Amino acid sequence: MRGWTTIIALVVIFAFVIEFRPLDYFMISYLARSQGVNISYIKATDELMRSEDYFNILAVSVIMMITDNLLYKPVILFNVFCGIIVYSNLVILPNFIQLKLVELCMAFFKSYEVVYFSYLFARVQDKRYYQATSGLARTAMLMGKCGSLVFAQVLVIIYGKDYVKELPCYTLGSVVFAFVWALFLSSVKRNSYNNDDVITPIAEFISDNNNEQHNLKKKSLQSKSSVAEHISKRLWRDLNESYKNLIVLKWSIWYCFALVGYVTIKMSSVTHKLGENEQANGIVESLAVFVGAISSYKIGVKRVNWELYGNAFIGSGSSILGICVISCYFHQNMLSIQLSYILFGALIQAMFVTSLSEVARQLKNNCYALVLGFNSFISLILLLCYKEMFIRGNLFKIDVPEQVLFYGGLYILLGTIYLIPCVISFNRRLNNSCPVYDINE
Numbered sequence: 001m002r003g004w005t006t007i008i009a010l011v012v013i014f015a016f017v018i019e020f021r022p023l024d025y026f027m028i029s030y031l032a033r034s035q036g037v038n039i040s041y042i043k044a045t046d047e048l049m050r051s052e053d054y055f056n057i058l059a060v061s062v063i064m065m066i067t068d069n070l071l072y073k074p075v076i077l078f079n080v081f082c083g084i085i086v087y088s089n090l091v092i093l094p095n096f097i098q099l100k101l102v103e104l105c106m107a108f109f110k111s112y113e114v115v116y117f118s119y120l121f122a123r124v125q126d127k128r129y130y131q132a133t134s135g136l137a138r139t140a141m142l143m144g145k146c147g148s149l150v151f152a153q154v155l156v157i158i159y160g161k162d163y164v165k166e167l168p169c170y171t172l173g174s175v176v177f178a179f180v181w182a183l184f185l186s187s188v189k190r191n192s193y194n195n196d197d198v199i200t201p202i203a204e205f206i207s208d209n210n211n212e213q214h215n216l217k218k219k220s221l222q223s224k225s226s227v228a229e230h231i232s233k234r235l236w237r238d239l240n241e242s243y244k245n246l247i248v249l250k251w252s253i254w255y256c257f258a259l260v261g262y263v264t265i266k267m268s269s270v271t272h273k274l275g276e277n278e279q280a281n282g283i284v285e286s287l288a289v290f291v292g293a294i295s296s297y298k299i300g301v302k303r304v305n306w307e308l309y310g311n312a313f314i315g316s317g318s319s320i321l322g323i324c325v326i327s328c329y330f331h332q333n334m335l336s337i338q339l340s341y342i343l344f345g346a347l348i349q350a351m352f353v354t355s356l357s358e359v360a361r362q363l364k365n366n367c368y369a370l371v372l373g374f375n376s377f378i379s380l381i382l383l384l385c386y387k388e389m390f391i392r393g394n395l396f397k398i399d400v401p402e403q404v405l406f407y408g409g410l411y412i413l414l415g416t417i418y419l420i421p422c423v424i425s426f427n428r429r430l431n432n433s434c435p436v437y438d439i440n441e
Helices: 002-018 024-033 041-070 073-091 096-110 112-124 127-159 161-182 192-207 213-244 246-264 278-300 306-330 334-362 368-391 400-433
Strands: none
Touching (some): 041 096, 041 368, 127 334, 213 368, 246 368, 334 368
């Protein structure tokens, strides 16, 4: 228990600091206002966002394949170093071409969340603490995000919107501190499973390396090819075995669809038809993140048999999420919309905590980054398809209010699907507990 608390204390501080990025909320405004960048608002939102989607998919696909083999910490350092590159370039005001390269580094930087949770699960090891670990870790992340939102809003309110150009310096300092802190995180030791899988083909090569000198290069190439083939087969085997577990599958399916909605639905979108109010939206976003941090902590310390109540939790929770989102579409009162949005943020964060911990609890081969990364990969693919078909108008274009209504319907559909097994199970138990007697006896 003492070792677990030490690990989580170190990682919680790292998570808070890495999420303290005041610039992120004003990124588009900063790019459009900065004279050194010299791009229009439309160009910043359209071209940069389009390439960002593809870079995110590329980054997650790379991260999910290498992280488990590299034992997490080196990849965490790489992710944070990419963040240093990103915000260093933003401080010196790059041109539009340089921003494309910055976006690639940003994609790898933002994929740190997959590595971060994978590192936690691999380092803690005791699966009894996975839910508490997920809850505390996500709480720290959300508190860091909330702190950065409040910090940025206060500075902009006090000094005006021109102060946005100073935010990259604060963000860069936070990321540099996170990199230094990550150096002190304890490393994950290679267990026997991963060690044997990687070393076996190399050992076979060494044992056979008693041939003539002119065959050395050929053998070396064959060995490298054998190691790569062996690792790729192991990745496929781990992925296949993991998703054969129905618990992993059901939580992963929900996570992929729910994450798409969470990334897309922002306060500015649900209040679009009532007019923009950037300061009010920023306050509500901060409150939603703060309440989400509280709910993440509360769900993390709860002991629940999710194998028994998982479907009911996903089904009822998704239905409530859908009702919250749809109410934002139909309500004309701003306060009602804001309260619905805050409730949405609180509930979905609690469900994310449970999803991550339950998936990790079922994984047997320490392939945390592979499975969590694959879930993120699928959600990014779904997000890209949605944007190309409905937002960018390649199939047909829908307005922002209709997008909100679409996601509300999606959450309700997910809730209905997951509640069906609960209803069937309830009826079965009801029939077994109430036997029917023959009146002729």
